[in-house]
Amino acid sequence: MTNNETGHSDTLAAEKVTVHVTRLEMVSPSSVAVPVPAGIRLAIMLAENMPLHLYRYLYEVIGKPHHWMLRRTQSDEVVSSIIKAEETRILLLYVDGCPAGFAEMHLNLPESVDMHYFGLVPDYQGRGLAKFFFAEVLAAAWSHNPQKLWLETNTLDSPRALQLYQRMGFSPVSTAEEVITLWK
Known part of the structure; x- marks a missing residue:
C-alpha cells in the first residue's frame, strides 16, 4: 500500500501472526x-541529524526479515521527530566504509536507557560483528549512567538474539504475546 501522506511506499502483508515477546533488563554494565x-x-559513529531516507533504508533492510513494524506505520514527520529528538541516540556500524548496522536507543534518564532497535544489514551477518557492535552499543548506553537498560525481543527476531542479550548480561523480566502484521 502507498502512504500518500508521507510519500513513503511499502507493502504490508495482510497476514498477522502472534509472537512471544520477552522484555529484558540489565542493571549493571556487562563484564563480557x-x-x-x-x-x-570498522567504525562506529553516532548519527547526528540523521537523514530520514537513510534511517528508513536501514530500518527496512535490517527490520524487514524480522517484521519490525512500528516505524513503517509512522509518518515521515513522526519518525523524523523521533530520530532527531534530544533523547534519541542512533549508532551506525560501518564495515569497510559501508553502513552495516544500526542501533537506536532512547534516554529516559536517570532511570533507564531503552534499546529500541539493533541489527545488522543481512550482507554483514554471520561475520561475528553483532556481538562486537552490541558490546559497543551497551558501553555507549551505560556512559549516560542510567539505573538500568531495557530491551525487547520476539520470536521473529534472529534466533540468536535472545541468547546474545542474555550472554551480554540482560535478564528476562516479563513475557507477553503480541500480534504482528507480517512485512512482505
Whole structure:
C-alpha cells in the first residue's frame, strides 16, 4: 500500500501472526569483553541529524526479515521527530566504509536507557560483528549512567538474539504475546 501522506511506499502483508515477546533488563554494565573482529575495517559513529531516507533504508533492510513494524506505520514527520529528538541516540556500524548496522536507543534518564532497535544489514551477518557492535552499543548506553537498560525481543527476531542479550548480561523480566502484521 502507498502512504500518500508521507510519500513513503511499502507493502504490508495482510497476514498477522502472534509472537512471544520477552522484555529484558540489565542493571549493571556487562563484564563480557568482546574483541574487535580481525581483518575488517570498522567504525562506529553516532548519527547526528540523521537523514530520514537513510534511517528508513536501514530500518527496512535490517527490520524487514524480522517484521519490525512500528516505524513503517509512522509518518515521515513522526519518525523524523523521533530520530532527531534530544533523547534519541542512533549508532551506525560501518564495515569497510559501508553502513552495516544500526542501533537506536532512547534516554529516559536517570532511570533507564531503552534499546529500541539493533541489527545488522543481512550482507554483514554471520561475520561475528553483532556481538562486537552490541558490546559497543551497551558501553555507549551505560556512559549516560542510567539505573538500568531495557530491551525487547520476539520470536521473529534472529534466533540468536535472545541468547546474545542474555550472554551480554540482560535478564528476562516479563513475557507477553503480541500480534504482528507480517512485512512482505
